[in-house]
Amino acid sequence: MITFKQLRRHIEKIGRKKRPFIAFQIEPTSRCQLRCVMCPRTIFSREWDNGDMPLSLYDKISTSFHLVDNIHLQGWGEPLLHPEISLMIQKAKAVPCRTSLTTNGVLLSEPVSHDFIEKGLDAIVISIAGAVSETHEAIRCGSHFGQIIDNVKVLAHLKLSMKSKTPKIVLSFLMTKKNIEELPEAVLLAKDTGSDEMVATNVDYIAGQYQDDMKIFSCKEADSEYKKIVEKALRTAKKAKITFRVYPLEMEELIMCEMNPLKIVFLSHDGCVSPCVYLNLSKKGWIPRIFCGNYQGIQKQRFGYVGEDDFVEIWERKEYKNFREPYVRRMAFNKRAFDVIADVQSSKAAMDELEKLEAVLRDNPLPAVCSTCYKAYNI
Numbered sequence: 001m002i003t004f005k006q007l008r009r010h011i012e013k014i015g016r017k018k019r020p021f022i023a024f025q026i027e028p029t030s031r032c033q034l035r036c037v038m039c040p041r042t043i044f045s046r047e048w049d050n051g052d053m054p055l056s057l058y059d060k061i062s063t064s065f066h067l068v069d070n071i072h073l074q075g076w077g078e079p080l081l082h083p084e085i086s087l088m089i090q091k092a093k094a095v096p097c098r099t100s101l102t103t104n105g106v107l108l109s110e111p112v113s114h115d116f117i118e119k120g121l122d123a124i125v126i127s128i129a130g131a132v133s134e135t136h137e138a139i140r141c142g143s144h145f146g147q148i149i150d151n152v153k154v155l156a157h158l159k160l161s162m163k164s165k166t167p168k169i170v171l172s173f174l175m176t177k178k179n180i181e182e183l184p185e186a187v188l189l190a191k192d193t194g195s196d197e198m199v200a201t202n203v204d205y206i207a208g209q210y211q212d213d214m215k216i217f218s219c220k221e222a223d224s225e226y227k228k229i230v231e232k233a234l235r236t237a238k239k240a241k242i243t244f245r246v247y248p249l250e251m252e253e254l255i256m257c258e259m260n261p262l263k264i265v266f267l268s269h270d271g272c273v274s275p276c277v278y279l280n281l282s283k284k285g286w287i288p289r290i291f292c293g294n295y296q297g298i299q300k301q302r303f304g305y306v307g308e309d310d311f312v313e314i315w316e317r318k319e320y321k322n323f324r325e326p327y328v329r330r331m332a333f334n335k336r337a338f339d340v341i342a343d344v345q346s347s348k349a350a351m352d353e354l355e356k357l358e359a360v361l362r363d364n365p366l367p368a369v370c371s372t373c374y375k376a377y378n379i
Helices: 004-017 055-062 085-093 110-119 133-139 145-161 180-193 209-214 224-240 311-315 318-343 347-363
Strands: 021-026 068-073 098-103 123-128 168-174 197-201 243-246 264-267 287-291 294-298
Touching: 021 055, 055 085, 068 085, 085 098, 085 110, 110 145, 123 145, 133 145, 145 168, 145 180, 168 180, 180 197, 180 224, 197 224, 209 287, 224 243, 318 347
Parallel strands: 021 068, 021 264, 068 098, 098 123, 123 168, 168 197, 197 243
Antiparallel strands: 287 294
16 A cells, blocks of 8 residues: 555656756865875865854855755765764755765764664765874774764664665775775675665865875876776675676766756855865865866866855856856767667767767867866876
8 A cells, every 4th residue: 555655755766757857966065073194184184164054044045945855964064074964964855855965973872873774864975094093093083983984773673664765875985005905804894784775975076196106097098007996896895796887997078067066056154156066165265176197276166155145046157057058969869879879770880970979079178177186087
């Protein structure tokens, strides 16, 4: 028998499909209690703007939640430090929107986990940087690995005891030269903690030489030993029967950046509207980055302030539209190519269309500020 609760969820799902935005990534705070060696907060500590999003500002943003499917509460800080994080989740779920967050796991105590389950948090991503304490704590300085793992286990146990399917628990492993050998072991750790999924990510924002030396991916061909370790981790995950996703170790230009500025928006703790978190660091001045060995200085992309103006009005501003236009053209050509390929009768004709698409993309490059960002190359 279908219950009213099931019908309500079905109706909510139908409603979300019609929403124009995939996600709002909202930064509850730019503060963090850790000093992770790859984090811009650590690198630019003297220039960093530490602050929390006022609840009144969040409430103003929430008037546009009916336009979006998912609210992801995370930016350059640790969201669990925000004193009203629970209320933020509750307000997003009331719309309703799918709601998720990423955390370092330090403050994920049993009462917090219990509250998140009760509030209906849909997914939680917990970041780790090793499979053992020594490795993790050398990268995510100031954290206690054993306590974080215990916190994840408690969350998984509470889900079972409360008969809840949410939040989905995702363990996120940051791949570096210092910890890559531990990746297969980390997969088993994810299984042991009761996590639903594990994701292996790259150091995708590189602010200086130290971080550049940490990365295991390559602008050309990745190290064969790193590839073997990843393959072993994939086999381990299959045998352990845990969902495992790993980011590529070699670059390939995407037609649409993973951050999808046509469907995703980043709102910083001070209410600034930007295409993504990588184009709006909470620091003074320009955004420095190293891309394939070359230093770049990127100007922040901020198109408005929701504390003063309506979100839709900001979205429709000429400057914001101009930024998105290259992606609009690239996606239009991509759709056209796939429509044609679907109708062709030979592989040669399909390859001809693919070559045409590649030529079109060369004539319609990524926006300048995106062309030197690894997220636009599937990293």
